[in-house]
Amino acid sequence: MTPFQAVYGYLPPTVSFYLLGSSPVHMVDVTLRDCDSLLMQLQKNMQLAQHRMRQQADKHRSKRTFRVGDLIFLKLRPYRQTSVFKTHCPKLVPRYYGPFQVIARVDQVAYTMDLPTQSCIHPTFHVSLLKPKLGTNVVASATLPSISSDGLFLWFPERILQHGMFKCDNKK
Known part of the structure; x- marks a missing residue:
């Protein structure tokens, strides 16, 4: 169970990636594309941070x-x-x-x-x-x-x- 589900009682909403050109409104298209690039950057940063933490923790393990x-x-x-x-x-x-x-x-x-x-x-x-x-x-x-x-x-x-x-x- 995720912390979100424990607090709110239901599964968190899934964030799907935006398909370019799905919306006829240009401003909505630009905003959703920016949100999508932000989500991808956040995922990369989380993976890098997890990798650094794993390396530091593994230094002291035998x-x-x-x-x-x-x-x-x-x-x-x-x-x-x-x-x-x-x-x-x-x-x-x-x-x-x-x-x-x-x-x-x-x-x-x-x-x-x-x-x-x-x-x-x-x-x-x-x-x-x-x-x-x-x-x-x-x-x-x-x-x-x-x-x-x-x-x-x-x-x-x-x-x-x-x-x-x-x-x-x-x-x-």
């Missing part, structure tokens, strides 16, 4: 394709995905997690990955957030952070090194 079974790293953005990260300093959070295995290709630019069950995020991601795993020794964080149902990190200490009592407001 062609990335993955196959089912490939190992890839996942880029998570801490300022957007608050269900995964709740930290005071998002700059210090790891940028890439993984490697995870590709389960399916959803579209040309979207892939579904085999994420852990406790990850609390949707497993389908755009190709711009994925990076292929190169070599055998490249390892980032192997798992996503564990999160409770409240959205808080689950911390499990390995061992207690020291313990003591502290006073705060005359309370131990």
Whole structure:
């Protein structure tokens, strides 16, 4: 549906090209010919602008394709995905997690990955957030952070090194 049809509820009127000499009145003939040349110039300008914009956008794009079974790293953005990260300093959070295995290709630019069950995020991601795993020794964080149902990190200490009592407001 075009924006015109959404606003007015009917299809926009079609502008047909004028056939020279169709009108017996000379002034109408000249006016319609000028309108026709103006429409053709506008179409050319739109095509040139679209071509320039496409070239500028394609400069920053890279062609990335993955196959089912490939190992890839996942880029998570801490300022957007608050269900995964709740930290005071998002700059210090790891940028890439993984490697995870590709389960399916959803579209040309979207892939579904085999994420852990406790990850609390949707497993389908755009190709711009994925990076292929190169070599055998490249390892980032192997798992996503564990999160409770409240959205808080689950911390499990390995061992207690020291313990003591502290006073705060005359309370131990």
